[in-house]
Amino acid sequence: MHRLLFTLLFCFALSPFSYAEPLHHTSLKDQWDKEHTLTPETQWIVYSHHRAGGEWVRNVLTKLDLAPLKQHKLIYVADISAMPGIISRMFALPKMQDYVFRVALVENAEHVEGWPKKENQITVMQLQSFNVKQVHYFDDEIDLEHFISEHMLQTQRPASEN
Template identity: 25%
Template sequence: MKFFAVLFLSLLPLWAQAIEVGEPVAPWTLLDQFDQAYTLDGQAKILLVARSMDAAKRVDVALQGQPKGYLEARHAVFVADIQRMPRLVAKLFAVPAMQAYNYRVMLDRDARIAPRYSAPVDNVLWLQLDNGKLVARHEYDSVTQLRQALEQVQP
């Protein structure tokens, strides 16, 4: 009997559906690169999700040269999935390097949040939100396209 319970619980994530346009986005809380908590709420208009180092680098390059508070002014939140990064590397090198960024990075250290939003791993996923509901989704594999999309958003 225990075997079937364990089997059922291990297969449960396979039945989970990706969030669809029109559905509410479940709130979550993550720590940023300064270990400051952030909770997703109805104020967020854009959720940028990077599930790989390449995708996170695209976001970084797209934001280079922008003033501090650029994402916040656009009600945008950036989530980086760093669960594949060895913890020691993250602690000693990656997270300290992120502290030099002039924007916040919500760090999904255990892949609790980013997998909820399906997209190709190397693309930056852009989720457009309205009062906590998903209204549109886009994927960017180009820094130029991502930068242009961010510039279109009025602060």
């Protein structure tokens, strides 16, 4: 029994994960139609792909006053590809232009094909030179806020506190 368990764990450890591969060097437009590019310095991606999740992210980033996100080595990516174009142009984009932070917008789902996501959850990826080190999922605003304040605000603390 122990041998079987060891063999299964060994095989699992060697098996590839869909998000273990480097993310595409993606360049997306933000809500002001400016290029927003993933760089090797990016350490965090907050990825929303449903409307409620987008509201959670907006609320958390606003409440924690994280603008500019680049200072925290963070990019917020919102997948709006399922939204009809006229709705995004008339309602969503004007609303997003009131945000104090940039939002990289996915208008074509192929740009994020293979990115880890779960239905009705926010994905937070920790990166190292385009490689996904860890993936975290959040199904509510409170847990997302706690995680971001705990992990992403470390860049503002003095080195002695990190």
